[in-house]
């Protein structure tokens with residue numbers, strides 16, 4: 003089965019991150035991508051700009067895509083503000099799909115991409131919603147101080163499940179040296195710690211969070227369970243970090 007995956011994300015024209023990275027990951031996982039830009043961005047070495055998408059166009063693009071067939075999964079990347087969020091949500095009403103929510107409000111260089119607050123993300127919670135915060139985003143969502151250990155990540159993942167997410171993947175890529183590297187998946191009352199080796203990341207290989215969430219959406223859309231979907235998506239990102247290709 004070829005999953006049809008809606009990608010709601012910011013357009014970054016070089017494809018290092020954002021919508022074009024998402025499309026590459028979904029196609030590499032054997033899915034069909036429906037790419038709807040929530041914002042236009044420019045992210046160079048000295049240049050930075052974000053312009054939110056018109057909510058009317060966003061609604062029309064999601065509605066038009068649904069007229070051609072079902073969506074099996076939706077990946078939420080950058081959503082620049084509350085009006086894009088509520089419009090996309092309304093256009094997805096009654097869609098029978100997993101949602102993968104990447105709560106990305108800043109680029110890895112610290113530039114602000116979104117005005118959404120934890121309250122907006124917590125309002126997206128539901129039994130078929132998998133949220134993929136890194137350690138900093140998990141602390142931000144929960145209103146907690148910084149998380150520094152695998153145990154902190156486990157507690158945060160469980161706490162976010164308590165808030166109504168069907169599954170939570172706390173990405174431990176930024177754990178301090180010495181803590182090793184571990185992602186923590188909590189779902190259905192279980193918590194799974196997935197350890198890994200830290201890979202050197204060439205600076206141009208960005209968008210790992212985008213690719214992880216998009217590969218995950220493709221897998222969930224095909225009917226793979228959360229744990230196997232996360233393992234496949236982690237392998238996808240490892241391959242990307244090693245080779246620079248999806």
Ligand SMILES: Cc1ncc(COP(=O)(O)O)c(N)n1
Pocket residue numbers: 011012013014018019020021043045079080106108109110111115208209210211212
């Ligand atoms: C449009 C868009 N989406 C997501 C990211 C995060 O990616 P990164 O963490 O590599 O900066 C980004 N920089 N731009």
